[in-house]
Amino acid sequence: MEAISVVITNLPFLLLGAWDTLKLTFFSVLIGLVLGTFIGMGRLSKIKVINIPSTVYVEFLRGTPLLVQISIVYFGLPQLGIQLQAYPAAIVALGLNSGAYIAEIVRAGIQSIPKGQYEAARSLGLTHWQAMRYIILPQAFKNILPALGNEFITLTKDSSLASVIGVTELMRRGQFVITRTFQTFSIYFGIALIYFVMTFTISRIVRYVEKRMAVA
Amino acid sequence: MNKILEVKNLHKSFGRLEVLKGINLEIFQGETIVIIGPSGGGKSTFLRCINHLEDYQSGEIIFLGKKIDKHTSNLNEIRTKIGMVFQHFNLFPHMSVLENLILAPTKVKKISKEEAVQKAKVILERVGLIEKINAYPDNLSGGQKQRVAIARALMMEPVLMLFDEPTSALDPELVGEVLEVMKDLAKSGMTMIVVTHEMGFAKEVADRIIFIDKGVVAEEGSPEEIMKNPKNERTKSFLRHIL
Ligand SMILES: Nc1ncnc2c1ncn2[C@@H]1O[C@H](COP(=O)(O)OP(=O)(O)O)[C@@H](O)[C@H]1O
Ligand SMILES: [Mg+2]
Numbered sequence: 473m474e475a476i477s478v479v480i481t482n483l484p485f486l487l488l489g490a491w492d493t494l495k496l497t498f499f500s501v502l503i504g505l506v507l508g509t510f511i512g513m514g515r516l517s518k519i520k521v522i523n524i525p526s527t528v529y530v531e532f533l534r535g536t537p538l539l540v541q542i543s544i545v546y547f548g549l550p551q552l553g554i555q556l557q558a559y560p561a562a563i564v565a566l567g568l569n570s571g572a573y574i575a576e577i578v579r580a581g582i583q584s585i586p587k588g589q590y591e592a593a594r595s596l597g598l599t600h601w602q603a604m605r606y607i608i609l610p611q612a613f614k615n616i617l618p619a620l621g622n623e624f625i626t627l628t629k630d631s632s633l634a635s636v637i638g639v640t641e642l643m644r645r646g647q648f649v650i651t652r653t654f655q656t657f658s659i660y661f662g663i664a665l666i667y668f669v670m671t672f673t674i675s676r677i678v679r680y681v682e683k684r685m686a687v688a
Numbered sequence: 689m690n691k692i693l694e695v696k697n698l699h700k701s702f703g704r705l706e707v708l709k710g711i712n713l714e715i716f717q718g719e720t721i722v723i724i725g726p727s728g729g730g731k732s733t734f735l736r737c738i739n740h741l742e743d744y745q746s747g748e749i750i751f752l753g754k755k756i757d758k759h760t761s762n763l764n765e766i767r768t769k770i771g772m773v774f775q776h777f778n779l780f781p782h783m784s785v786l787e788n789l790i791l792a793p794t795k796v797k798k799i800s801k802e803e804a805v806q807k808a809k810v811i812l813e814r815v816g817l818i819e820k821i822n823a824y825p826d827n828l829s830g831g832q833k834q835r836v837a838i839a840r841a842l843m844m845e846p847v848l849m850l851f852d853e854p855t856s857a858l859d860p861e862l863v864g865e866v867l868e869v870m871k872d873l874a875k876s877g878m879t880m881i882v883v884t885h886e887m888g889f890a891k892e893v894a895d896r897i898i899f900i901d902k903g904v905v906a907e908e909g910s911p912e913e914i915m916k917n918p919k920n921e922r923t924k925s926f927l928r929h930i931l
């Protein structure tokens with residue numbers, strides 16, 4: 473009984489952390505989307521100075537642990553004279569990381585659009601950018617919405633790693649409560665439930681939007 | 689007469705495969721040229737070189753007196769003057785008919801939306817689809833889609849129109865409505881290059897028929913000459929196949 477009541481008494485404190493987790497995830501996804509869109513297009517470019525760096529970026533960020541990336545941004549960059557607070561550092565690291573995954577999603581999305589769409593656009597005199605902006609990306613994003621939703625969910629969970637640099641998101645706040653109460657199991661389990669409610673809600677929202685877009 | 693396009697000794701390869709092996713062609717204002725030939729002979733590639741959707745290795749393409757190649761700086765502006773109609777329509781499925789039509793005029797030519805809409809109405813009237821102005825491509829028949837695609841190209845007021853087998857993806861009963869629009873266009877003085885095997889169309893509006901086979905112009909002549917007594921054996925057997 474005490475196990476449950478300890479979660480309930482600390483719920484407001486934990487929910488503030490959940491709110492931070494959501495904000496952290498949201499801003500990271502935002503950065504990831506912008507970055508991923510450009511890098512995803514870059515991956516498909518025939519121009520080597522665009523294509524090669526894009527590929528290196530994606531491979532490197534997908535091939536190294538997120539925890540290491542967060543550490544580089546927060547502990548490493550200050551040595552180079554770039555000092556970030558924990559919270560912005562976490563957003564930057566998570567944003568850079570999701571940028572790599574979203575780039576691959578965007579690349580697949582662009583490739584899913586028949587070549588004739590791009591050619592029709594160019595034959596009308598649109599520039600490469602205009603063809604991307606008005607014709608290819610709108611159709612691509614519609615197709616990749618489920619994959620982007622997944623990435624959002626993954627990032628919601630991965631953002632818990634920001635606790636190691638002291639960002640007071642959900643995980644970190646849970647650890648605070650545990651040091652105070654010693655209720656390890658119930659607090660971690662409570663946190664797990666809160667994460668689950670968040671990811672489940674997100675997946676429902678994505679599914680709803682998907683259905684709406686399918687009609688349009 | 690005004691020379692619209694001149695192609696000199698055009699060579700095009702995909703990797704080691706040489707697809708066009710020295711094509712020559714001249715087209716003057718108001719002419720309609722029909723290109724026929726077996727599949728894989730390079731007809732599509734030839735059209736796609738003209739508006740530079742494909743680069744080429746050697747030769748010259750001169751449109752309105754100016755060379756089109758990979759160094760052409762105002763390629764996008766030139767493309768607005770060369771309308772292209774594809775076998776598979778390539779309408780933009782996420783946009784209504786009206787949006788398909790006004791996109792390029794407003795974004796490329798920067799004319800006002802009001803003006804573009806007015807113009808779209810006139811052109812849709814012309815291709816007989818004004819009642820579909822707010823429809824989406826998925827809700828149109830193949831024939832309607834292709835007429836919208838023609839209308840979309842016309843919105844840019846092209847000087848030259850390229851058609852790449854515009855009716856070969858259509859159910860037979862829908863071919864006629866598209867050919868009608870194309871005939872009207874040809875008779876109104878549009879300069880056109882049409883890849884098609886619709887010999888009735890060719891007979892009625894073509895000034896010349898060109899037979900492209902294995903990357904070269906194997907035969908060229910008036911519809912009468914080509915259809916009644918082709919000189920080339922390959923032309924003969926090809927015509928026997930499609931007629
Ligand atoms: N993008 C491409 N890459 C490689 N080969 C191609 C490409 N496009 C066309 N080809 C080849 O070029 C030849 C001519 O094709 P195409 O111009 O489409 O002929 P047609 O339109 O007369 O049927 C064919 O052998 C075809 O396989
Ligand atoms: Mg073809």
